[in-house]
Amino acid sequence: MGGSDESIKYELSQTAYIKLVLHALKHPSSAVNGILVGRLSSDNTTVQISDAMPVSHSACALLPPLEIALTQAEEYYCKAGELNVVGYYHANERYDDSELGPAARRIGDHIFRYFPQAAVLLLDNKKLDGLIKGKGRDPAVVLFTRDSSKAWCQVGSERTSQLVLKEPSAHSLLADHITSKKWLEIVDFEDHLDDISKDWVNPNLFK
Amino acid sequence: MVGLGGASASEAAQLARLEEQAAHGGGGAWEYLCLVRRLKVRRPEPVLRLGLSLLNDSKARSKLGSEEWTLYEQVAIAAMDCQNIDVAKDCIGILKKKFPDSLRVGRLEGMLLEAKGAWAEAERAYAVLLENNPNDQLLHKRKIAMAKAQGNTTLAVDYLNKYLEIFMADHDAWRELAEIYVSLLMYKQAAFCYEELILAQPMVALYQISYADVLYTMGGMENIQTAKKYYSSALQLTGGKNTRALYGVCLCSGSINQLSKGRNKEEESSELQALAAEVLTKEYKRQAPAKLPIVTEMLKTMKLS
Numbered sequence: 001m002g003g004s005d006e007s008i009k010y011e012l013s014q015t016a017y018i019k020l021v022l023h024a025l026k027h028p029s030s031a032v033n034g035i036l037v038g039r040l041s042s043d044n045t046t047v048q049i050s051d052a053m054p055v056s057h058s059a060c061a062l063l064p065p066l067e068i069a070l071t072q073a074e075e076y077y078c079k080a081g082e083l084n085v086v087g088y089y090h091a092n093e094r095y096d097d098s099e100l101g102p103a104a105r106r107i108g109d110h111i112f113r114y115f116p117q118a119a120v121l122l123l124d125n126k127k128l129d130g131l132i133k134g135k136g137r138d139p140a141v142v143l144f145t146r147d148s149s150k151a152w153c154q155v156g157s158e159r160t161s162q163l164v165l166k167e168p169s170a171h172s173l174l175a176d177h178i179t180s181k182k183w184l185e186i187v188d189f190e191d192h193l194d195d196i197s198k199d200w201v202n203p204n205l206f207k
Numbered sequence: 208m209v210g211l212g213g214a215s216a217s218e219a220a221q222l223a224r225l226e227e228q229a230a231h232g233g234g235g236a237w238e239y240l241c242l243v244r245r246l247k248v249r250r251p252e253p254v255l256r257l258g259l260s261l262l263n264d265s266k267a268r269s270k271l272g273s274e275e276w277t278l279y280e281q282v283a284i285a286a287m288d289c290q291n292i293d294v295a296k297d298c299i300g301i302l303k304k305k306f307p308d309s310l311r312v313g314r315l316e317g318m319l320l321e322a323k324g325a326w327a328e329a330e331r332a333y334a335v336l337l338e339n340n341p342n343d344q345l346l347h348k349r350k351i352a353m354a355k356a357q358g359n360t361t362l363a364v365d366y367l368n369k370y371l372e373i374f375m376a377d378h379d380a381w382r383e384l385a386e387i388y389v390s391l392l393m394y395k396q397a398a399f400c401y402e403e404l405i406l407a408q409p410m411v412a413l414y415q416i417s418y419a420d421v422l423y424t425m426g427g428m429e430n431i432q433t434a435k436k437y438y439s440s441a442l443q444l445t446g447g448k449n450t451r452a453l454y455g456v457c458l459c460s461g462s463i464n465q466l467s468k469g470r471n472k473e474e475e476s477s478e479l480q481a482l483a484a485e486v487l488t489k490e491y492k493r494q495a496p497a498k499l500p501i502v503t504e505m506l507k508t509m510k511l512s
Contacts, residue, residue: 063424075501196495
């Protein structure tokens with residue numbers, strides 16, 4: 001069997017989950033990505049992903065916006081909030097593309113250097129579609145972790161319990177937000193670069 | 208695809224204002240639809256909603272005169288974008304009755320096949336149209352779009368390159384190719400595309416910033432020094448306030464300092480970097496004071512590194 005990393009669980013808070021889905025919905029015809037922040041539980045068994053910082057919706061594979069975003073995320077979440085950068089999320093441009101592409105893998109590697117138990121979450125469009133139509137209860141994301149050969153591997157269906165949604169109400173809340181077109185309000189770091197009065201922390205998104 | 212890259216900040220604001228106004232029944236729907244067309248932005252939901260309400264109102268429709276047909280086309284495309292195949296079919300049917308042998312309508316029919324996922328049929332339809340219209344740029348672009356939509360990125364790149372050999376002044380195509388190369392991590396090739404764009408349009412800051420972004424991503428002292436030059440150039444073109452360019456200058460300076468630790472540092476670089484940092488600080492103080500401490504910390508780290 002593999003090392004202890006294999007049994008690490010990932011708990012996704014509704015704040016992080018909903019933000020990343022809304023980000024993807026706001027930009028249906030492009031790839032989007034963002035950073036995940038959270039902490040390792042005190043007993044080292046669970047990575048608690050508590051928030052998401054949307055970063056890009058165009059040219060996700062360019063370094064400058066990501067680097068600045070990571071630096072500022074560290075300032076905001078880590079120093080002030082005692083959280084870590086714990087992962088990265090990505091949504092592909094095309095509906096039926098379920099692969100973790102080269103850009104996403106490379107960024108995942110970058111994040112891995114910050115946090116060895118880093119998670120990469122890839123949005124699953126088909127599952128999201130199901131959610132929007134009111135069926136399906138699985139989280140609409142696929143979890144990738146790095147195995148011993150340094151490759152990003154999808155966590156298989158036998159281990160779906162490795163990624164759990166923290167709040168059982170997450171999906172009904174997400175459904176509400178989708179109906180009310182909440183995605184129109186979400187701001188990512190690139191939006192901030194184009195207009196710095198826009199806040200990438202999205203403080204009033206869920207108020 | 209391209210999004211709001213071509214629109215200026217004021218145009219983007221005007222678009223948002225009109226969208227808001229029309230959405231709340233405040234009129235200006237036609238103005239909004241014209242602006243969307245002019246800026247070539249992708250706003251399928253409001254276009255479909257507002258366009259349809261105009262088309263279904265016979266009084267409003269007759270006021271449009273010959274523009275009515277342009278609106279049918281615009282609504283058809285928005286409908287396809289929203290996967291509303293029925294509305295698209297209706298609009299195209301009306302256009303076909305009015306313009307029975309039109310290439311433009313033929314293209315729309317091809318797009319409808321694409322929207323339905325009927326790739327082989329769409330390809331056949333375009334092949335027929337291309338026989339009679341071998342130099343129609345939009346038909347060629349549909350082929351590229353289809354390749355991309357089916358995930359055949361290599362083919363899309365191949366078609367795009369062939370397209371650009373003939374239509375080398377098509378700036379949108381160069382941008383599209385650059386963006387595909389970036390997504391494939393083929394940064395050298397992306398850089399080449401941006402070089403072509405900068406040669407053709409040296410006053411467009413966006414291309415210089417994108418080029419600098421690519422160079423910075425490629426890394427290495429030479430690339431980062433060049434990136435810094437292009438960020439500075441973009442700053443000159445935009446009156447010194449473009450946030451991406453300002454950050455770009457700071458990032459490059461920070462990296463150059465890192466890379467040249469122990470070697471002689473250029474004297475001029477510290478002036479530009481200091482100026483960029485100063486402008487950033489001023490802008491954040493003015494527009495986003497809550498974020499100022501974060502930016503200040505970041506700038507401090509870069510100066511020290």
